[in-house]
Amino acid sequence: MNSSFISSADQVAVSFTTKWQAPSNIALVKYWGKTEPQLPKNPSLSFTLSSSVTTTEVVFSPNNQGIFEFEFYFEGTLKADFNPKLNSFFDRIKTYIPWLNSYTLRISSQNSFPHSSGIASSASAMAALSLCLMDMERKLIPETSTEDFCKKASFLARLGSGSAARSVEGPVTLWGKNSIQKSGSDLYATPFGADLNPIFSSFQDTILLVDKGTKAVSSTQGHQLMHNHPFAAQRFIQARHDLANLVPIMKLGDLDGFMRIVETEALSLHAMMMTSNPYFILMQPNTLEIIQKVWEYRKETQIPLCFTLDAGANIHLLYPKQNSEAVGTFIKADLAAYCEQGQYLFDEVGTGAKKV
Numbered sequence: 001m002n003s004s005f006i007s008s009a010d011q012v013a014v015s016f017t018t019k020w021q022a023p024s025n026i027a028l029v030k031y032w033g034k035t036e037p038q039l040p041k042n043p044s045l046s047f048t049l050s051s052s053v054t055t056t057e058v059v060f061s062p063n064n065q066g067i068f069e070f071e072f073y074f075e076g077t078l079k080a081d082f083n084p085k086l087n088s089f090f091d092r093i094k095t096y097i098p099w100l101n102s103y104t105l106r107i108s109s110q111n112s113f114p115h116s117s118g119i120a121s122s123a124s125a126m127a128a129l130s131l132c133l134m135d136m137e138r139k140l141i142p143e144t145s146t147e148d149f150c151k152k153a154s155f156l157a158r159l160g161s162g163s164a165a166r167s168v169e170g171p172v173t174l175w176g177k178n179s180i181q182k183s184g185s186d187l188y189a190t191p192f193g194a195d196l197n198p199i200f201s202s203f204q205d206t207i208l209l210v211d212k213g214t215k216a217v218s219s220t221q222g223h224q225l226m227h228n229h230p231f232a233a234q235r236f237i238q239a240r241h242d243l244a245n246l247v248p249i250m251k252l253g254d255l256d257g258f259m260r261i262v263e264t265e266a267l268s269l270h271a272m273m274m275t276s277n278p279y280f281i282l283m284q285p286n287t288l289e290i291i292q293k294v295w296e297y298r299k300e301t302q303i304p305l306c307f308t309l310d311a312g313a314n315i316h317l318l319y320p321k322q323n324s325e326a327v328g329t330f331i332k333a334d335l336a337a338y339c340e341q342g343q344y345l346f347d348e349v350g351t352g353a354k355k356v
């Protein structure tokens with residue numbers, strides 16, 4: 001229990017409607033392995049995205065019986081299949097926002113990215129919902145500072161999905177205690193800070209949709225498999241080192257160092273999947289074809305284009321904005337053929353969630 005995050009529950013219930021848009025994020029140093037309650041086994045760092053967002057509206061109505069209830073609508077339709085995940089989220093966060101018991105919620109959510117694109121929406125969804133909850137809390141407790149608002153939104157989002165903690169602010173966020181940043185916490189993510197090299201605040205992320213289907217093994221199952229994993233301890237050390245090395249690189253703007261660490265992290269994540277018990281592979285043959293093409297292209301052109309992967313077959317291509325035209329031509333000519341129905345999405349680093 002983190003008592004500093006518990007708000008008082010003695011406010012008079014009021015009706016309120018709010019709407020927030022929260023972005024997805026792509027980890028450069030990966031979170032893979034956790035303990036209860038959603039505490040990461042190693043620190044992680046991510047780019048906050050810009051166009052891949054979830055928009056969520058919450059209507060809060062006072063509920064005289066003191067029994068919390070909600071309805072969840074996804075893209076206009078009442079969806080009960082999300083209720084188990086939402087129920088466990090609300091069970092986890094109720095201690096921290098006790099006023100919730102005085103309300104009935106109507107939650108309506110939609111994603112900017114295509115319905116089945118293989119893009120995980122739990123980070124943007126949990127962040128958007130947590131921001132709506134915090135907006136209600138700020139109505140009840142107006143003296144809440146912006147810093148505390150963001151911190152607690154990230155804290156609540158983490159309890160819904162670990163990586164969601166990193167979807168509140170931008171352009172780069174860090175989550176987890178680490179040796180570099182004194183303020184780093186396992187409880188919530190914080191922004192990288194003003195000394196981020198400007199090249200990274202406009203970095204491009206083109207998501208190549210190699211497989212738009214549902215993943216065979218969910219992230220939550222994957223995290224579980226890090227318990228008793230033969231290489232887990234070494235992996236957590238590696239992630240700490242990668243983070244400690246990446247932070248100065250991101251201040252300096254050293255793109256060679258950046259690409260080396262980002263690709264190491266992507267492949268190490270998938271190496272953990274391939275060596276767990278039971279083992280599994282989320283990459284597809286086309287994932288590997290694209291990786292080879294990216295390496296060849298980088299060697300031939302010297303353009304600083306690298307890739308990362310989330311827990312799936314899709315590839316995130318990362319590159320500076322100034323190389324957009326050349327990389328766009330390359331994607332169209334040489335990589336689109338490896339994507340399902342030739343589909344890919346252009347995105348870029350963004351500044352974080354906003355009220356709409």
Ligand code: DP6
Nearest residue numbers: 027030031161162163219220310311
């Ligand atoms: C590979 O945050 O989706 O994307 O905490 O169980 O909801 P839960 O898992 P989740 O895991 C994300 C895993 C990852 C790496 C990362 O985003 O750091």
